[in-house]
Amino acid sequence: MLKNKKILLGITGGIAAYKVIDLASKLTKTGAVVKTIMTSHASEFISPITLRAITHQTVSTKMFDPQSEIEHITLADWADIFVIAPATANILGKAANGIANDLLSTTILATTAPILFVPAMNVHMYENPVLRSNLVKLQKFGYFLMEPEIGKLACGYEGKGRYPRNEDIIDHIRTFLRYQKDLVGNSLLITAGANQENIDPMRFISNLSSGKMGLALAKAAAIRGAQVKLIYGKISETIPSYIVAEKKESAQEMHKAVITAVKNFKAIIMAAAVADFTPSQIAKKKIKKADNLTLNLQRTTDILAELGKNKKQKLIGFAAESDDLVQNAQKKLQEKNLDLIIANNLKNAGKSKTTIKIINKNLEILEYSGEKFAVAHKILDEVKKLL
Numbered sequence: 001m002l003k004n005k006k007i008l009l010g011i012t013g014g015i016a017a018y019k020v021i022d023l024a025s026k027l028t029k030t031g032a033v034v035k036t037i038m039t040s041h042a043s044e045f046i047s048p049i050t051l052r053a054i055t056h057q058t059v060s061t062k063m064f065d066p067q068s069e070i071e072h073i074t075l076a077d078w079a080d081i082f083v084i085a086p087a088t089a090n091i092l093g094k095a096a097n098g099i100a101n102d103l104l105s106t107t108i109l110a111t112t113a114p115i116l117f118v119p120a121m122n123v124h125m126y127e128n129p130v131l132r133s134n135l136v137k138l139q140k141f142g143y144f145l146m147e148p149e150i151g152k153l154a155c156g157y158e159g160k161g162r163y164p165r166n167e168d169i170i171d172h173i174r175t176f177l178r179y180q181k182d183l184v185g186n187s188l189l190i191t192a193g194a195n196q197e198n199i200d201p202m203r204f205i206s207n208l209s210s211g212k213m214g215l216a217l218a219k220a221a222a223i224r225g226a227q228v229k230l231i232y233g234k235i236s237e238t239i240p241s242y243i244v245a246e247k248k249e250s251a252q253e254m255h256k257a258v259i260t261a262v263k264n265f266k267a268i269i270m271a272a273a274v275a276d277f278t279p280s281q282i283a284k285k286k287i288k289k290a291d292n293l294t295l296n297l298q299r300t301t302d303i304l305a306e307l308g309k310n311k312k313q314k315l316i317g318f319a320a321e322s323d324d325l326v327q328n329a330q331k332k333l334q335e336k337n338l339d340l341i342i343a344n345n346l347k348n349a350g351k352s353k354t355t356i357k358i359i360n361k362n363l364e365i366l367e368y369s370g371e372k373f374a375v376a377h378k379i380l381d382e383v384k385k386l387l
């Protein structure tokens with residue numbers, strides 16, 4: 001997805017500058033070509049030599065360099081996307097107000113490529129009304145902004161302002177290289193992961209779903225501007241703070257949460273591997289070891305079928321089958337009154353890549369393979385047609 005993409009990385013003088021070395025390395029490993037501009041203050045934190053060695057590309061630090069062409073124009077024209085990470089309060093203020101007094105800020109004004117700012121700073125700086133008004137301005141001008149994470153900050157404070165995970169920045173870059181904020185105004189309720197049905201205080205029944213597909217859908221939709229709520233069970237990845245998420249372990253809890261939330265959304269994507277069975281009784285104490293044990297299981301509520309019966313929203317389901325994948329998925333689509341179904345091979349559970357078939361109401365089939373995040377975008381392209 002990023003191979004041969006031309007990424008211009010702008011680094012400013014924030015304490016998180018050292019984390020951008022890892023970002024540059026990860027981007028370079030994907031096959032992207034990464035050129036860097038650093039402000040003079042960024043060079044107080046990390047050396048241009050490090051970036052040069054990692055990216056094998058130019059690292060520019062000066063506006064007036066007798067050895068270079070008119071660099072702010074050549075770099076501005078070269079980039080497919082321009083990523084400013086970390087973005088200091090200073091560069092955000094300059095960009096919002098058209099100030100161009102060094103190579104980085106001048107290139108921001110000169111480029112027509114999409115620009116993604118990754119703000120990171122002390123919580124009080126982030127909450128400062130001047131900064132907030134600059135962020136609103138930048139958004140109005142069509143710049144893309146990432147939300148900082150909430151947590152412990154380098155300055156010792158706790159709050160919003162932390163540099164996000166590089167993996168999340170890469171998800172944003174991949175999205176903005178292809179999509180604008182094309183899902184703004186849409187709201188999606190997405191479920192993900194496996195349910196956990198308790199047997200006793202120590203033991204439970206679950207399944208092999210990792211939640212990666214549902215989480216990829218939530219991330220991709222949120223980055224494209226949709227209002228997203230994720231209801232999730234067991235999930236093997238970190239949920240970024242830009243996603244509104246609620247953990248619900250059992251099928252019963254998930255059912256209740258979905259039914260409560262559903263009226264606020266235009267579409268529901270049920271990607272969770274909802275437990276079909278749950279123990280009839282949960283033992284209050286740990287069941288003692290014995291030669292054998294019989295568990296009595298009962299059916300859980302079929303959330304998708306219930307949503308299909310009183311349907312007010314667009315409804316998208318998933319089908320994972322051992323045999324006759326397409327036939328079974330088509331049957332499920334019709335029986336549960338769905339608008340789309342994603343047929344998924346069981347073998348892809350837990351993996352980062354997948355092959356899926358998207359089946360619509362006319363029983364037309366689209367097939368996609370690739371990383372779950374890329375496939376999530378393809379699914380959303382089809383969901384968008386329904387909204």
Ligand SMILES: Cc1cc2nc3c(=O)[nH]c(=O)nc-3n(C[C@H](O)[C@H](O)[C@H](O)COP(=O)(O)O)c2cc1C
Pocket residue numbers: 011012013014015016039040041042087088089090091120121122125
């Ligand atoms: C140790 C240290 C850490 C800093 N960390 C940040 C930061 O995380 N975010 C920020 O906006 N400014 C931070 N600053 C302040 C900026 O370096 C300062 O505003 C500078 O003028 C930014 O210049 P630049 O945007 O041209 O790189 C820090 C300063 C120091 C001395």
